[in-house]
Amino acid sequence: MNRILVTGKSGRMGQAVIEAVNANPDTEVASTHDAGEDLVAAMAKADTVIDFTIHSFTAELVEEALKQGTRLVIGTTGHTVEERDTIFKASKSLPIVFAPNYSVGVNTLFWLTRKAAKVLKQETFDIEVTEMHHRHKIDAPSGTARRLLEILNEETATSYEKDVKHGRFGITGARPQREIGMHTLRGGDVVGDHTVMFAADGERVELTHKASSRMTFASGAVRAAIWLADQPAGLYDMQDVLDLK
Structure with a gap:
């Protein structure tokens, strides 16, 4: 025992x-x-x-x-x-x-994100990550989102410090090719939602996990x-x- x-x-x-x-x-x-x-x-x-x-x-x-x-x-x-x-x-x-x-599901999301990043190259696909949690969560981005970003950095040879953009405001100019967007939402009693988006001209792939308990x-x-x-x-x-x- x-x-x-x-x-x-x-x-x-x-x-x-x-x-x-x-x-x-x-x-x-x-x-x-x-x-x-x-x-x-x-x-x-x-x-x-x-x-x-x-x-x-x-x-x-x-x-x-x-x-x-x-x-x-x-x-x-x-x-x-x-x-x-x-x-x-x-x-x-x-x-x-x-x-x-x-979560077993989130760890499957980690695995899928790594596989997707190997196939959906940054030369064609822009990458954005979003996460939402309840209003009481004290850290941002979430640890899960941070791990998703680490996986993406590893597979795209980008840097968390130099290439991850936390939100956007004002006249930002055109999106740099190597940029990875990170967007944090807080509100209500959301247990945890995470999405990794690969967006190209004419198509978009989204990997999402939502926890309800x-x-x-x-x-x-x-x-x-x-x-x-x-x-x-x-x-x-x-x-x-x-x-x-």
Whole structure:
């Protein structure tokens, strides 16, 4: 039985993860944690942590996991370069799944985006990415959108810093060929919508994923926790979990 520590137990994702863990016969909620509670005691009861909280908590979580040898499934997004580096360094000693999205459907979107970018070359197709989330989301673009952009940058040999355009305003002039547009929308209770568009003269290809329940992410995170139990120290993502690489 995989004993799970669920952090952020009072949050919407925390509640969804608790439900998903309880629904799986191979996992159990060994402990939970919220801000201000005893992390050391909570982690001592668990084999694996599933974390969907806030990026500023990651360093503390990783530090304690290293002390106790606890596996980590990290779904939090919006990390700084330094915080991401903390995760990368810890993966030399711990098995960690670190993914921007744990939905099986979204990870299929990642795979399809890579394949499409190989075929629909930038010489002919302009690329635009849009994402929408609920009004309470604090980071933009979403971690999922950022991963889509990373995939597109890799396949088109473009740069996130130089070639990704976040929205447009005013007299922008003609669209540069290597530009990739990124557009963030916020409102209502949208769980998560992501679209990658390849637009050429006379045709357009759109790859879209829409999530209507947080359980898609929570169930995927539980799947990752079960998979991680048999892995050596290293940094993994859902593409590894789903054998899409």
